[in-house]
Amino acid sequence: MTKYLLIHQNFPGQYKHLAPALAARGDQVVALTPKVDKVTKWLGVTILPYKYQGKPARGLHPWLVDFETKFIRGQSCYRAARALRERGFTPDVILAHYGWGESLFLKDVWPEARLGLYCELYHTADYPFVGFDPEFTGSAPEADALRLRMKNLNNRLHFEIGDAGISPTAFQADTFPPEMRQRITVVHDGIDTAQVTADDTARLALPDGSEVTPEDEVITFINRNLEPYRGYHVFMRALPELLRRRPRAQVVLIGGDQVSYGAKAPDGQTWKQVFIDEVRGQIPDADWARVHFLGRVPYDTFLSFMRVSRAHVYLTYPFVLSWSLLEAMSAGAPIVASDTEPVREVLSNGETGLLVDFFDREALVDQVCTLLDDPALRAHLRAAARAKVVAEYDLKSTCLPRQLAWVDGLTQLAPRPPLV
Template sequence: MNILFIHQNFPGQFKNLAPALANEGHRVVALTLRVKEPLTWKGVRILPYDIKRKSGQNVHPWLVDMDTKVTRGEACYHGAMALKKAGFNPEVIIAHPGWGESLFLRDVWPEARIGLYCELYHEGGYPHVNFDPEFPSREGGAEPLRIRLKNLNNLMHFQIADAGVSPTKFQADTFPPSYRNEISVIHDGIDTDHVVAKPDVVFEVEGGPTLSRDDEVITFVNRNLEPYRGYHIFMRALPDLLKQRPNAQVLIVGGDDVSYGARPAKGKTWKQIFIDEVRDQIPDADWARVHFLGRIPYDKFIALLQVARVHVYLTYPFVLSWSLFEAMSAEGAIVASSTDPVLEAIEHDVTGRLVDFFDPAAMVREVCELLDDDASRARLGKAARAHITQNYDLKRICLPQQMQWVADLAAKTPRPIPE
C-alpha cells in the first residue's frame, strides 16, 4: 500500500508509526518542510516542499493564523501535485493538520483515505480562554471570537477527513460531538523498554556538579519555559523550596522561545521575566543550586528523569506533554497540577501527587513531603510505571493500535470532495 505522511516537522508524532509501516512492506513517503533535499530515513522516503508565497499581509489580525495555514496548504498542494505527476498515488494519507498543510490534498487524490492527528479543538470558553487570570487576553471580551476562528482549519479538515486519532481523551473530547465520534484515542506511545529506572545513573551538569541518585534532585521540564506549562508557578515556589531543602539541586530544562500562548513584551523572555521576579528572594548560595539546562539531547533528558527524586509537572488545560509519561515510565515520583489533562494520567497519591495549578505553596509542601518519604516515592514511582506500561506502552499497546487504525482507515470509503 502507498502511504503518505504530512507533517511540517516530520516525523513529529509519527516517529514510530511511519517506520513501522515501512517495515511491514508499505511504500511510505513523507512531505515536509523540515528537509531541503530528499532523503530516506528508516525506510521512509522524505521529500521537501517549498513555500513561495508570503503570508499574513493585509489581513485582519484574527485571520493571520488562517492565512498562514492556507499559505502552507497551497505550498503542500503544489508539492503533492508534483508527487502525483511523478507517479505516486497514496491509498492512505496521514496528516497533522495543525499547520494547514493537508487542506487541499483531497483535491489531489480524491480516492485516498485521509486520517488526521487531532491535537486540539480551540474552545472559546473556559478552560481554553482566561484559565490564568494573570495573563488576560489582549482582545478582552472578544477573545472567544478570535479563538473560535482558529477552528476554521479544523472545520475545513473534517470536511475532507475519513478518520481521526488523538493521543488523549482530554484532547479528543475538545472536538464537537459530530467530529469526536470519528476520533480514536491512541497515544503516541512510550518506549518503556528504554525509559526505565536506573539506580546507578549519573547526570553531569555542564559547568556544575555531577549528580547521582544519592543527591536530592528536583526536576522541571518544558519544551520552552512559559506560563502555559506553569513555569511562572514553579519559579515562584523556588525561594521557599530552596530554603526548606538546603541540599536540593534543581534542574530546569527548556528553551527561551514560546511554544504556546502569547509572547512576552518585545526584547524579553518568559524565562528571564520570572528569574528577575524571584532572584532577589534567593541568596547566591541557594541560587547556585538552580541549573538552567536549556534544551538537551534525548538520552541526557532520560538520564535527568532517572536521577530525579521528585519531578514537577505543571500545565494549563492543554495538550499533555510526553515528558510526564516518560517521567512516570522511569518510576518518577511526580508532583503535578490537578488540571484536566493531567487527571487522565495521575491519580492523587496513587500514581503521583496533585496540587492546584495556582498554589506554589502546596507544590512545595508536596515536594518536601516526598523528599522526606522514601517509601512513598518508591510506591508512587512503581505505580506510575505500571500505569504507563499497562496503558501507554509503545511496542505492546500503542503501536499495534495505531497500525490497526491505519488498516481500518484504508478500508473506509473515501469522503467526497466538498462542494
C-alpha cells in the same frame, strides 16, 4: 501493498514509530515535508522535500494571520502533491498532522484517498480553556469566542474532508465538537518503556561542572520552552521557599527561551528571564548556585535528568499533555503535578503521583517536601506510575498495534470528497 503518504511539517514527529512500522510490513511509505532539502531514505520511508511558497500579506487582520499562514502552507503542499501525482504516485491513505495546514487541499489532488487526521486540539472559548490563568488574560476577552472560531477554520475544513481522526488522549479528543469527536479514536503515540527506565547508576552533568546522581536530592522541572502555559511562573515563584526548606536540594530545569504556546513575554523579553528577575532578589546567592538551567538538551541527557530526579514537578494549563510526563512516569521519577484535567487522565493523587492546585505554590512546596522526606512514598508512587505506563501506554505492546489497526481501518472507509 498499500501506498501511504505522510504529511508532517517536522517529519517524522508523531509518525516516528508508525511510519517505519508501515514500511517494515511491506507497504510503500512516502512523506512530504519541508524539513529536508533533498530526497532522503529513512527506515524504509522515502522522504520528499518541498518548500513553502509565498509570504503573509502585510496589514492583515490579526485574526486572519494564523489562517493565511496555514493557507500558504496548504497551497505549497498542494503543488508538491500535484508534482508527485504527475510522477505516478497515488496514495491509498494519507496520514496528516494537519495543525499547520499542509493537508488542506490534498483531497483535491487524490479524491479517492482516505485521509487520516492527527487531532491535537480544538480551540474552545469556555473556561478552563480560556480564562484559566487570570494573570494572562488577553486584552479583549469578550472577543475570545470570535477569535477562536477563526482559529478553528483549519479544524473545520479538515473535518469536511477527513475520513477519521486519531488523538493521543481523551482530553484532547473531547475538545472537538460531537460531530467531529465521533470520528476520533484515542490512541497515544506510545512510550518505549524498555528504553525509558529507571537507572540507579545515572549521572547528570550540571553547568557548573558538578554532577548529580540518584543519591542526591534533585528536584526537576521541564518545559519545551519555559513559559506560563506549562506553569513555569508558578514553579519559579515557589522556588525561594523551596530552596529555603531544602538546603541540600539541587534544582534542575530543562527548557528553551522561546514560546511554544500562548503570548510572547512583554518588551522583547523571555518568560524565562521575566520570572528569574521576579524571584532572584528573594534568593541568596548561595541558594541560587543550586539552581541549574540546562536549556534544551539531547535525549540521553533528558533521560539522565529524569533518572536522577527525586521529585519531578509537572504543571500545565488544561491543554495538550506533554510526552515528558509519561516519560517521567516510565523512568521512575516521583511526580508532583498540577490537578488539571489532562494530568488526571494519567495520574491519580496518592496512587501514581501527588496532585496540587495549579496556582497553589505553597501546596506545591509542601508536596515536594513530603515526597523528599518519605522514601516509602516515593517508592510506591514510582512503581505504580511505571506500572500504569507499561500497562496502558507502552509503544510496542499497546500503542503501535492500536495505531496500525486504526490505519488499517481507514482503508475500509468510503473516502470523503472535497467540498466546494
